[in-house]
Amino acid sequence: MISKVLVAASTKPIILSILVRGEDYGYQIIQRVKEISGGALEWSDNMLYPVLHRLENDGFIDSRWMISDGGRLRKYYKLTGLGRKELEAERIQWMDVHNALSRLWEPVPAGE
Amino acid sequence: MFDVEKEIRKWRKTLQRNASLDEGDIAELESHFREEMAREVASGAGDEAAFRTALRHSAPADALGAEFEKCVPRPRRGAPFFPGFLRLAFRRMAKHKGYSLINIMALTVGIASAGLILLYVLYETSIDTFQKDIDRIYRVNLYRKSAQGEDVVGGNYTLLAPTLKAQYPQVESAAQVFGGSFEPEPVVYRDKAFKEENILTVNPDALDIFDIPLLRGDRRTALDRINTVLLSDRIARKYFGGEDPLGKNIRINDKDYEITGILGDPPPNTRFRHDVLISFKSVENEEHLQGWRPGMAGVMTFVKLKPGVDAAEFERLIRDLPEKYAGEALKKMGAVNLLVLQPLKKMYLYESTLESLRPSQQLLYLYIFSAVAGLILMLACMNFINLATARSACRAGEVGIRKAAGAERHQLVFQFIGESVVTAFISLAAAVFLILSLLPVFQSLTGIALDESALLRFPFAASLVGLTLIIGIASGIYPAFYLSSFRPAVVLKGRPSSGLKGVRLRRTLVVAQFAISITLIIGTLLVAGQVDYMRRQPLGFAKEQRLAITFRTWGMMETNYESVKAELLRHPDILAATACSGVPGKGVNRTYYYPTGEEAEKGQALRSLRADSDFFQVFDIPVVAGRGFRKDIPGDTDRTLVFNEQGAKAFGWATPEAAVGKTMTERQTPVIGIIKDFHWWGLQRPIEPMVVQFEPSLFRYIAMKTNTKDLPATIAHVKGVYNRLFPGEIFEYFFVDENFDRQYRAEIRMGTLFRLFSGVALFIACLGLFGLAAFTAEQRTKEIGIRKALGASIPGIVSLLSKEFTKWVLLANLLAWPAAYFIGRKWLENFAVRMPMPWGLFVLAAAIALAIAQLTVSFQSIRAATANPVDSLRYE
Numbered sequence: 001m002i003s004k005v006l007v008a009a010s011t012k013p014i015i016l017s018i019l020v021r022g023e024d025y026g027y028q029i030i031q032r033v034k035e036i037s038g039g040a041l042e043w044s045d046n047m048l049y050p051v052l053h054r055l056e057n058d059g060f061i062d063s064r065w066m067i068s069d070g071g072r073l074r075k076y077y078k079l080t081g082l083g084r085k086e087l088e089a090e091r092i093q094w095m096d097v098h099n100a101l102s103r104l105w106e107p108v109p110a111g112e
Numbered sequence: 113m114f115d116v117e118k119e120i121r122k123w124r125k126t127l128q129r130n131a132s133l134d135e136g137d138i139a140e141l142e143s144h145f146r147e148e149m150a151r152e153v154a155s156g157a158g159d160e161a162a163f164r165t166a167l168r169h170s171a172p173a174d175a176l177g178a179e180f181e182k183c184v185p186r187p188r189r190g191a192p193f194f195p196g197f198l199r200l201a202f203r204r205m206a207k208h209k210g211y212s213l214i215n216i217m218a219l220t221v222g223i224a225s226a227g228l229i230l231l232y233v234l235y236e237t238s239i240d241t242f243q244k245d246i247d248r249i250y251r252v253n254l255y256r257k258s259a260q261g262e263d264v265v266g267g268n269y270t271l272l273a274p275t276l277k278a279q280y281p282q283v284e285s286a287a288q289v290f291g292g293s294f295e296p297e298p299v300v301y302r303d304k305a306f307k308e309e310n311i312l313t314v315n316p317d318a319l320d321i322f323d324i325p326l327l328r329g330d331r332r333t334a335l336d337r338i339n340t341v342l343l344s345d346r347i348a349r350k351y352f353g354g355e356d357p358l359g360k361n362i363r364i365n366d367k368d369y370e371i372t373g374i375l376g377d378p379p380p381n382t383r384f385r386h387d388v389l390i391s392f393k394s395v396e397n398e399e400h401l402q403g404w405r406p407g408m409a410g411v412m413t414f415v416k417l418k419p420g421v422d423a424a425e426f427e428r429l430i431r432d433l434p435e436k437y438a439g440e441a442l443k444k445m446g447a448v449n450l451l452v453l454q455p456l457k458k459m460y461l462y463e464s465t466l467e468s469l470r471p472s473q474q475l476l477y478l479y480i481f482s483a484v485a486g487l488i489l490m491l492a493c494m495n496f497i498n499l500a501t502a503r504s505a506c507r508a509g510e511v512g513i514r515k516a517a518g519a520e521r522h523q524l525v526f527q528f529i530g531e532s533v534v535t536a537f538i539s540l541a542a543a544v545f546l547i548l549s550l551l552p553v554f555q556s557l558t559g560i561a562l563d564e565s566a567l568l569r570f571p572f573a574a575s576l577v578g579l580t581l582i583i584g585i586a587s588g589i590y591p592a593f594y595l596s597s598f599r600p601a602v603v604l605k606g607r608p609s610s611g612l613k614g615v616r617l618r619r620t621l622v623v624a625q626f627a628i629s630i631t632l633i634i635g636t637l638l639v640a641g642q643v644d645y646m647r648r649q650p651l652g653f654a655k656e657q658r659l660a661i662t663f664r665t666w667g668m669m670e671t672n673y674e675s676v677k678a679e680l681l682r683h684p685d686i687l688a689a690t691a692c693s694g695v696p697g698k699g700v701n702r703t704y705y706y707p708t709g710e711e712a713e714k715g716q717a718l719r720s721l722r723a724d725s726d727f728f729q730v731f732d733i734p735v736v737a738g739r740g741f742r743k744d745i746p747g748d749t750d751r752t753l754v755f756n757e758q759g760a761k762a763f764g765w766a767t768p769e770a771a772v773g774k775t776m777t778e779r780q781t782p783v784i785g786i787i788k789d790f791h792w793w794g795l796q797r798p799i800e801p802m803v804v805q806f807e808p809s810l811f812r813y814i815a816m817k818t819n820t821k822d823l824p825a826t827i828a829h830v831k832g833v834y835n836r837l838f839p840g841e842i843f844e845y846f847f848v849d850e851n852f853d854r855q856y857r858a859e860i861r862m863g864t865l866f867r868l869f870s871g872v873a874l875f876i877a878c879l880g881l882f883g884l885a886a887f888t889a890e891q892r893t894k895e896i897g898i899r900k901a902l903g904a905s906i907p908g909i910v911s912l913l914s915k916e917f918t919k920w921v922l923l924a925n926l927l928a929w930p931a932a933y934f935i936g937r938k939w940l941e942n943f944a945v946r947m948p949m950p951w952g953l954f955v956l957a958a959a960i961a962l963a964i965a966q967l968t969v970s971f972q973s974i975r976a977a978t979a980n981p982v983d984s985l986r987y988e
Binding site for chain 2: 026050
């Protein structure tokens with residue numbers, strides 16, 4: 001189980017990273033996160049939608065309503081130019097953390 | 113049976129109750145909810161199970177709201193007591209400030225105009241309708257018929273009131289009201305001397321009938337004695353200041369009266385301004401008020417019937433009273449007199465006829481202005497509808513989402529109507545401020561007395577609020593149904609076509625708006641034109657540069673008028689002077705004449721002027737046959753008659769020459785001359801038969817033909833002469849033309865109001881046009897950009913955008929002209945002298961409307977046309 005704080009912190013980079021691959025709608029985003037994390041990340045509606053709206057407000061993503069061929073109404077989100085830059089900045093930060101932790105967790109050579 | 117849609121609706125409602133979630137949020141959450149359910153159903157679950165699972169997976173409304181609140185800054189919410197749709201309405205209005213402003217401005221001006229007109233109409237209809245027991249009060253009018261024609265007058269036999277009260281148990285009280293003189297009369301107390309206009313002579317019952325409060329004194333006895341008077345509080349203060357007026361004597365028109373009471377000040381909306389009430393006993397013995405004498409009848413008689421008395425029945429009973437008391441005299445005159453009742457509450461706006469009441473000119477004006485108010489409001493509503501449908505494309509997306517998200521059509525209808533009602537009430541608030549700030553101007557324009565408290569009085573406040581609600585609903589209802597009819601599948605898949613239907617409607621509305629505006633412009637020009645026409649019309653006498661001075665009473669210059677004139681004529685700028693009993697535009701009595709040797713029935717009551725030998729010269733009235741009066745022929749005084757042409761015609765003399773030398777009545781008074789017809793009164797009235805007599809005992813004015821080189825000096829000279837010859841009198845002068853033109857006051861006032869309100873109408877129509885033009889320009893930004901990039905000129909683009917509107921305004925003219933022609937002709941029928949239908953005005957009105965429309969549209973088009981093409985191409 002991933003801690004609440006960590007889940008909250010990672011929401012933004014994960015959403016941006018999913019949307020960089022193409023337009024997507026809320027329910028689908030949750031499904032993808034679950035899939036990619038192998039079930040470790042299970043987002044709820046009240047986590048995702050407020051964040052989507054904030055990202056839209058900040059200008060990182062854009063939305064439009066569309067009707068699927070099945071007649072279902074969906075709100076699609078896509079990354080904006082600003083969003084790409086933001087994702088890049090996020091990626092660098094997360095990679096820094098990731099690199100640091102990776103190095104720290106490298107197996108200690110025996111005998112030292 | 114589990115109804116899944118119903119359950120979803122219930123769930124949605126819980127979200128809607130949360131103020132932190134807006135429509136968009138809820139639609140998205142619902143979409144998510146349905147995806148969740150769809151997956152469950154796909155994996156084999158039933159509807160109910162799927163719903164439960166989705167419900168379990170979704171957060172409760174509170175948690176959702178809190179989360180949204182944390183992440184997304186929300187616009188400040190309205191006060192908590194506003195229902196949801198109002199909150200939405202406010203939010204939307206804030207988002208589209210430009211359009212909201214146009215709508216609010218148009219509605220504000222519209223409501224304010226309608227409010228002012230409503231105040232005016234309510235005031236006019238309130239005149240003399242506030243008396244207690246108003247439904248039982250009637251004026252007894254006199255219907256008169258003779259060889260000369262028939263009419264109904266308010267003045268009646270002096271003894272009618274006491275007779276009615278004494279002999280008819282149906283009568284509770286009967287008032288005698290005697291107006292007296294045409295001129296204000298001098299009132300003097302010690303060193304304070306003024307002329308007062310509102311002096312009435314009444315019997316004690318008048319206090320009861322007109323519901324006049326007595327602040328001091330005894331109601332029952334105050335008017336019982338001869339030479340007693342009641343003063344209004346206002347007048348008492350004016351003359352007595354802090355002194356106690358009761359029991360003191362005040363001098364009114366050279367007679368002393370004892371003050372026996374103080375009256376409450378008369379309200380503004382009465383025509384019986386009881387500032388000074390003299391006891392009827394004081395005049396009872398005057399010769400002309402004696403008995404049942406036809407021709408002398410001039411005392412108004414009011415009765416208050418006992419409760420339950422049928423007025424029509426009572427009228428039948430008293431109808432023939434003149435026959436009973438004055439039958440002999442009437443027979444001799446060949447006249448018929450009948451009594452007719454006129455309800456007090458219908459005295460101001462109706463005229464009495466023998467059979468029934470006839471709407472007066474004043475009532476016609478009230479109808480016209482009410483119609484104008486209605487039209488102005490319609491214009492403002494049309495604006496709203498127009499802009500709302502024009503912008504429907506912008507709102508189609510919202511409608512689509514909400515409908516797809518399950519919003520019922522009636523919810524959308526409520527929301528849209530809610531928005532327009534909110535707009536209307538915001539406008540109402542602004543309109544109230546506008547009315548308050550315009551009230552003083554409006555009062556001086558209409559001549560009615562109103563204060564701020566009038567706005568709070570029930571009928572006005574309630575009607576205005578009701579009206580606003582109706583406006584809100586009326587202007588919201590079409591857009592509401594139009595917008596809510598969009599199908600989500602169509603609008604969400606692409607930009608909806610703005611819809612031919614919408615375009616056609618907008619075109620119709622703009623044409624209608626301009627048709628109304630043009631009709632009002634033509635009305636304005638017509639009224640102004642007719643007033644101008646009347647003023648310029650030859651009246652048959654010269655009124656310009658004629659100065660007149662008023663004498664307090666008859667006989668003041670009976671013996672010395674020639675020397676007064678001689679003194680006045682010493683000034684080089686006074687070219688001629690005449691003493692007379694009246695000047696054109698003032699009141700003039702009638703006198704009865706019949707040719708000598710004929711039966712008295714062959715007689716006529718003619719307008720009867722008394723004037724000296726110089727009257728015709730002073731007013732440039734030509735003598736067409738015989739001669740005028742000569743002061744060197746002593747017999748001319750009081751012994752000769754001059755008729756106008758109508759007068760000669762009235763007795764059947766074929767030509768003016770034929771009339772000269774005839775004699776009248778048993779006294780054999782000779783007709784020495786005939787003067788050309790001239791208009792004694794304004795052109796609303798036809799020229800009446802008139803007789804002129806040289807009778808100095810009835811002179812009350814001196815009129816002078818002056819040279820206006822140095823008016824102040826001339827007036828100073830006249831005043832000097834007057835004060836020297838009539839010490840202690842109050843000097844009063846007027847110009848004949850100014851006084852005469854006062855008869856056109858109603859028309860001039862109507863003209864001013866018309867100008868004001870047609871201006872308002874045009875303003876509202878232009879606001880709408882402005883909004884539409886802005887919208888069109890915005891929609892065609894790209895087209896304009898491409899055209900410019902391809903080298904189109906700015907004027908070319910401006911005309912491209914203006915051409916469409918020009919077409920509409922021209923079409924509006926086609927509708928407006930027949931309407932204006934029809935109404936205008938009807939109005940002009942009220943005038944004895946009317947201008948020919950001025951077709952030029954119609955073209956002028958069209959030009960004005962077109963010019964203003966062009967100006968409005970071109971402001972937008974020029975802005976659009978001068979924008980950098982690159983900017984507009986980058987747009988979208």
